[in-house]
Amino acid sequence: MTSSVFSPFSLPCGAQLSNRLAKAAMEENMSDPGQLPGPAIFRLYQRWAKGGSGLLITGNVMVDGRAMTGPGGIVLEKETELAPFKDWAQAAKKNNTQIWMQINHPGRQVYAAMGGDVLSPSSVPLDLGKHSKLFGQPRAMTHKEINNLIQRFVDTAIKAEQAGFDGIQIHAAHGYLLSQFLSPLTNKRNDEFGGSIENRMRLLLNIIKAIRENVASEFAIAVKMNSADFQRGGFDADDAKQVVVAMNALAVDLVELSGGSYESPAMQGTTADGSTLAREAYFLEFAKDIAHLATMPIMTTGGIRRLATAEQVLAEGVDMVGMGTALAMNPALPNDWQVNSQVVAHSATVRWKDKTLSSVATMAVIKRQLQRMGKGKNPKVNVSPIFSLIRDRIRLKKLTKRYQQYLS
Ligand SMILES: Cc1cc2nc3c(=O)[nH]c(=O)nc-3n(C[C@H](O)[C@H](O)[C@H](O)COP(=O)(O)O)c2cc1C
Numbered sequence: 001m002t003s004s005v006f007s008p009f010s011l012p013c014g015a016q017l018s019n020r021l022a023k024a025a026m027e028e029n030m031s032d033p034g035q036l037p038g039p040a041i042f043r044l045y046q047r048w049a050k051g052g053s054g055l056l057i058t059g060n061v062m063v064d065g066r067a068m069t070g071p072g073g074i075v076l077e078k079e080t081e082l083a084p085f086k087d088w089a090q091a092a093k094k095n096n097t098q099i100w101m102q103i104n105h106p107g108r109q110v111y112a113a114m115g116g117d118v119l120s121p122s123s124v125p126l127d128l129g130k131h132s133k134l135f136g137q138p139r140a141m142t143h144k145e146i147n148n149l150i151q152r153f154v155d156t157a158i159k160a161e162q163a164g165f166d167g168i169q170i171h172a173a174h175g176y177l178l179s180q181f182l183s184p185l186t187n188k189r190n191d192e193f194g195g196s197i198e199n200r201m202r203l204l205l206n207i208i209k210a211i212r213e214n215v216a217s218e219f220a221i222a223v224k225m226n227s228a229d230f231q232r233g234g235f236d237a238d239d240a241k242q243v244v245v246a247m248n249a250l251a252v253d254l255v256e257l258s259g260g261s262y263e264s265p266a267m268q269g270t271t272a273d274g275s276t277l278a279r280e281a282y283f284l285e286f287a288k289d290i291a292h293l294a295t296m297p298i299m300t301t302g303g304i305r306r307l308a309t310a311e312q313v314l315a316e317g318v319d320m321v322g323m324g325t326a327l328a329m330n331p332a333l334p335n336d337w338q339v340n341s342q343v344v345a346h347s348a349t350v351r352w353k354d355k356t357l358s359s360v361a362t363m364a365v366i367k368r369q370l371q372r373m374g375k376g377k378n379p380k381v382n383v384s385p386i387f388s389l390i391r392d393r394i395r396l397k398k399l400t401k402r403y404q405q406y407l408s
Helices: 039-050 083-092 129-134 143-163 177-182 202-212 237-248 284-293 307-315 325-329 333-339 355-374 385-407
Strands: 021-023 055-057 098-104 167-172 220-226 254-258 298-301 320-323
Touching (some): 039 055, 039 083, 039 355, 083 098, 098 143, 098 220, 143 167, 167 177, 177 220, 202 220, 202 237, 254 320, 284 298, 284 307, 325 333, 325 355, 355 385
Parallel strands (some): 021 055, 021 320, 055 098, 220 254, 254 298, 298 320
């Protein structure tokens, strides 16, 4: 019997996905000069397209070149040249695959060494203990800056559509700017954008509405959000439910549930508030509860690397299965599962005493696989975490210099 994981799936906008498996957003940090996508990224997406996932979601693309999650990131603004983005969309559509662009603003999660604007709903800096100084001091956004931000999300979505992407995903998870607005720990505002959950979600809802007014009805609009921040006093599961209920009234095609932030990396299975996540499919319990309330399709991402787990996700009433690490370790995992249901993707998790360093090393191991595929090589799953981390730091230093020239 064919697994339901491989059955096609229709979205509210009318798009047909060839199966229920999605490559979740992973920032490639592989831009060409000018913060543009180039041949390495095209090769990587061609590889994923051939690997059999029904949907590919790009790593986060910045709506403002003055605020980046990393120095090798990609920027798409109103005036950005479209040609390389057209090539990117084309490379990713090789196998009847849908390609969505994730769009993001980092807010306060900007490395101090990079420079640029560090904006947030309020001036609350990141607390990462002895690593806190690595990040910039945020400044509370004015109303003018909030309106400007909404326009930037709209401009980037319009350009993504013009370049041939099938949809966009608004990044409202992982402690970035929209997630900062949602969380009472970072949003201390006393205007219409702060306080109650109705106010904290206003910016996200306004962005969704504004994008929908400016793109075709067949263009997919998705949202990635936290099922919780996993920090005491943070955005919690009840808040998440209220946001989903409010989004029911808007034309949203998919809500992807993740969790955590730089302070509490739940998306990697580790929490700051001591709550325990499932060993695999970390957010399945939350996603299951939310799927009951949601009128749009729901996807969960985090810790999935075997077919049996993916099937369990669908059996619990969740519509789509998102995978990041597993598809970095094995870009053809969906195709492999069709042949052998027992194939398990390699885990990249590094467990050192220092949780922040472990998290960064895990990311470095995964990022190395993306770089290898960008060069046309195969992933190498057993690379040394410490060597990968050092290599990553050197690479980031060079890219930071290049980014500073771009900024100036
Ligand atoms: C190298 C790397 C980069 C990532 N970049 C993004 C990103 O740009 N946007 C995003 O929403 N999530 C990003 N994530 C998180 C993944 O989308 C996913 O939520 C997380 O890795 C958990 O899923 P997994 O266990 O299948 O990897 C990234 C993860 C990794 C490992």
